[in-house]
Amino acid sequence: MKKVCIQVGHWGIEGLQQEYLRDWRSAAVLQRSTGASGERDWHWNQWMPKLRDRLIQAGVQVFIVDAIYRQDIYTQNYDLWISGHFDAGGTNDRCMISAPNRDTKPNYLNDAAQREAERFCAIWKEIYPQITGNPNNDNFVTAGMIDYYAYDFVAMDTPAVIVEHFNNTSPTKGAELKNNPDLVAEADCKAILRFLNLDQPVQDETYKIVYKGQTLATYEQNPIDKINDLNTQVENKNKEILEKQGQLTTQQLALTEQEQHNADLLAQVRKANTERDDWQVKYVQMETDKKVLEKQKADLEIVVVDLNKKLTAKDPLSVYTGWQLIRAGIKKLGKRG
16 A cells, blocks of 8 residues: 655644754754644645645555654654645745755655656646646745755655645635645645556456346346455444443433432422421421420519519518418408497
8 A cells, every 4th residue: 555644734843853953953043933823723624634634545655744853753654744734925926856965965755756856846836827727836945844844754765846826815716726625635636646657547356248238137247355345344243232221221221210319309409498497487386385395484584573672672572462460370360340
């Protein structure tokens, strides 16, 4: 299977480190290179997914990387490494592509990979402008393109290129292509498939019985493979169903436990509400009893005051009524008249 690595230019470059860069580069300076307005967002969210899906559909193994060094990505070789960008400045229509600078020492790529990178550039310059209508202009290839910092990361056996898809500030092709990432991705994909020799039409795996120009029946050339493939898909689906059923059973058990827990909580709440109501009744009764006791206390205090007054009178017997004195034998009942 062919392998292509797609780098989204400038995406995440703020995390770039000096390690793995050549000594004459500055990670601190490159960290500020966030691209033209909207460049990295457009390539990450619009261009890359569309190109990725087209290549996968064509049978290509695709790897995606941002602007910084990733060990799992750059410790392997690819049939092509491509970095996506768009340019800005002025109003003219243009697109550009570049392989690494041959004169930089030590070389970015070995000779075979360098020649393959240049071969892809030639293919892209033929296909991309034809599909998009955006003219290629090598005069706008910059030193930053031919000495692109990420070439430092790419394995020397991997053909590597950088692409500027359009001029973002062009009101014609720039504006048109920015609004049509499908067309940009289609043009790139066709150039890549041509480069990888994957642009040949897929052979029809069926044969037809034709009579007088009409197709009477269509049969697969190798139905056994198709049957085996379908059986494998059925087995995989059955495994998924069993897994989902297991998950559903677990969730149902958890739901039952949760419902029981909820029922227990509701019972506790009802019990607490009943106890609260009982205490409220008791509280009202206690308040009533308190008022009665307070009234009785006040009455007793009045009686005590009266008794104290009587006890302090000059005549000790004056505190008693006549009948009390008679009962006590102190006074006798007299005769009327």
